[in-house]
Amino acid sequence: IEKIEVLKTFAFENQAAMLIEEPKREETPPTLLKNKKQVAAGENLLTFYTVPNYWEHDTSSVIFFSFVLFFGMILGDAGYGIVLGILLLIFHHKMKKSQSGRRFITLFSYLALFTTLWGVLVGSYFGALPPEGSLLANVHLFDINNYDTMMKISIFIGAGHIIIANTLKAIDLYRTSGKYSILAPIGWIIMILGGLTLFVMPQLAFVSYGLFALGLVSILAFTQTEGKVLKRLFSGVTALTQLTAVFGDILSYLRLFALGLATASMGLAFNQLASQVSESLPGIGVLFAIMVLIIGHLLNFTLGIVSGVVHGLRLNLIEFLKYDSSKEGYAFKMFEKKESDMTPFSPKAKL
Numbered sequence: 001i002e003k004i005e006v007l008k009t010f011a012f013e014n015q016a017a018m019l020i021e022e023p024k025r026e027e028t029p030p031t032l033l034k035n036k037k038q039v040a041a042g043e044n045l046l047t048f049y050t051v052p053n054y055w056e057h058d059t060s061s062v063i064f065f066s067f068v069l070f071f072g073m074i075l076g077d078a079g080y081g082i083v084l085g086i087l088l089l090i091f092h093h094k095m096k097k098s099q100s101g102r103r104f105i106t107l108f109s110y111l112a113l114f115t116t117l118w119g120v121l122v123g124s125y126f127g128a129l130p131p132e133g134s135l136l137a138n139v140h141l142f143d144i145n146n147y148d149t150m151m152k153i154s155i156f157i158g159a160g161h162i163i164i165a166n167t168l169k170a171i172d173l174y175r176t177s178g179k180y181s182i183l184a185p186i187g188w189i190i191m192i193l194g195g196l197t198l199f200v201m202p203q204l205a206f207v208s209y210g211l212f213a214l215g216l217v218s219i220l221a222f223t224q225t226e227g228k229v230l231k232r233l234f235s236g237v238t239a240l241t242q243l244t245a246v247f248g249d250i251l252s253y254l255r256l257f258a259l260g261l262a263t264a265s266m267g268l269a270f271n272q273l274a275s276q277v278s279e280s281l282p283g284i285g286v287l288f289a290i291m292v293l294i295i296g297h298l299l300n301f302t303l304g305i306v307s308g309v310v311h312g313l314r315l316n317l318i319e320f321l322k323y324d325s326s327k328e329g330y331a332f333k334m335f336e337k338k339e340s341d342m343t344p345f346s347p348k349a350k351l
Helices: 002-013 041-047 060-075 078-095 099-122 147-176 180-200 202-222 229-240 243-280 285-324
Strands: none
Touching: 041 060, 041 099, 041 285, 060 078, 060 099, 060 147, 060 243, 060 285, 078 099, 078 285, 147 180, 147 243, 147 285, 180 202, 180 243, 202 229, 243 285
16 A cells, blocks of 8 residues: 555656556456565465465465474484574575575574474484483484374374365455355365374274265365356366375375484484494594594485475475465566666767
8 A cells, every 4th residue: 555655646746647446356467475574485485386376375474384394304303403503604694695595594594493493302413312311301202213103293294284275275265256165175174184083083983984974065065166056066076086186195294204214314324334433443443433424414414405495395385285276376577667877878888
């Protein structure tokens, strides 16, 4: 509104005509993303893959925090998180010179913080466990080698992520297509909750089947809310063919556990290798052990960062946006006029 008033003043002072009107639903205006500076880097992560449609929800903040969560779980070592923080302190003076750099300072700060926090919770410090009875051992809440628990955590995170995507989709549909259209994404949410209930508490199978039935009816009846009954039913049946894909996408979040376990296992393996080298070569073996530790953990740290970025983005830009976004938009570009002093009429121009 403030910028519109500035434009009105400019038009009045320059005797220019200006017409302002709200965009129509059938139109596709350009998209201008604007978030708080604390999560503004989420815009960079999102637009790296796509620009959301003007009429759809801006998921930049959701992608920001979920990327931080996924990256931290994949790198998953308190020692590596501290190293990431140190690197940020070293390079932040160069990064803050540009707007995008300042955005990524905030993102990297969150990445370092959560990587350290998750490493503390799983008890991983450069691949080593904290001493028994110590304060760090008391906050070691999760065992990375407990496959059952870690798999459940990953699946719950995946289900929650896709539920958030369908919730945002329902909000967008309510704004653009009416109140009945939101029942389709709500149906998917109910189906996912039914699957989680069956997974965690098989003894409540009757509740799960009831949720499955309710979600199925909702998807069948409201995937398309306009047109003849047979056409709407056909759209619902077509949508239900994605049922296995939904649960497959949730299972793909197991990569959080698998890659986190790989990082921890490699760190432990390098520690053991360094210990063996030190014991087998008294004296000079200590030097070789230090070299093994430095090179090994540097390699593991680098691979962990690459995995965290690639798979953290994949889960957001592929699995998440598949359910949240249906139409792609295009970025807003401000009208501007560029002038140069070196014009043909400038005395500085070469003739």
